[in-house]
Amino acid sequence: MLQIDAVEAVYQNAIAALHGVSLNVRAGEFHALLGANGAGKSTTLKAVSNLLPAQRGKVTAGSIVFDGHNVGRTSPAALVRLGLVTVLEGRHCFxxxxxxxxxxxxxxxxxxxxxxxxxxxxxxxxxxxxxxxxxxxxxxxxxxxxxxxxxxxxxxxxxPRLLVLDEPSMGLAPLIVQDIFRQLKRLNREEGLSILVAEQNSTVALQYADRATVLDTGVAVLAGTTAELRQRSDIQSFYFGESVATLQAAA
Known part of the structure; x- marks a missing residue:
């Protein structure tokens, strides 16, 4: 449903944010994008929704395709009508x-x-x-x-056919976070809603998602099923500052 292939992105034509990020979300899948603060999660989701230009950013290489449509050539409003709907970080309400x-x-x-x-x-x-x-x-x-x-x-x-969420757990009590993720998983399982969620909270994301991709400083350093990633001791070490080189060597 969604294919991100070797995407690079910058802000203000100078600040590199993504370096060759690739991942895909299959139809009916719950996919988590993990990483510490500043890893590039939000930039990836804004690229997926073609919202980077609104923040003086742009994709400079690679491609993003949603259900056969080139995201870079499709307006955010048109993407919503096609079924790609984003919930931005920060609980934006009127x-x-x-x-x-x-x-x-x-x-x-x-x-x-x-x-x-x-x-x-x-x-x-x-x-x-x-x-x-x-x-x-x-x-x-x-x-x-x-x-x-x-x-x-x-x-x-x-x-939506693909629901994209940026840090839905941020600033919320653990019980509320669990409730929200349970409902998201139910929609995924019972209605086949595809979900891509960026999360700093690896514990809850790995509990509910099917697959996950880990970002660090704009680079995808790990990917796999959540069952596989939950078994890796270096996932938690990563969140406390383990280097990209160490993670890639362990992979």
Missing amino acids: RSLTVEENLLTGGLGRSSSRTELAKDLERVYAIFPHLRDKRRALAGLTSGGEQQMTAIGRALMSR
């Missing part, structure tokens, strides 16, 4: 809108009927029941966990 109004904005680009929107809204409330209780509350006044659920729910209203 703070002055209610939770339900935020959710409804996710269906605006699909030209959905009122009946279809109502059906999709009920689906989101079934996934995140707490949002139903908060549906009339201003999103800016809800908790961090509720805002993250709102952001994910809004993305689901767009009926």
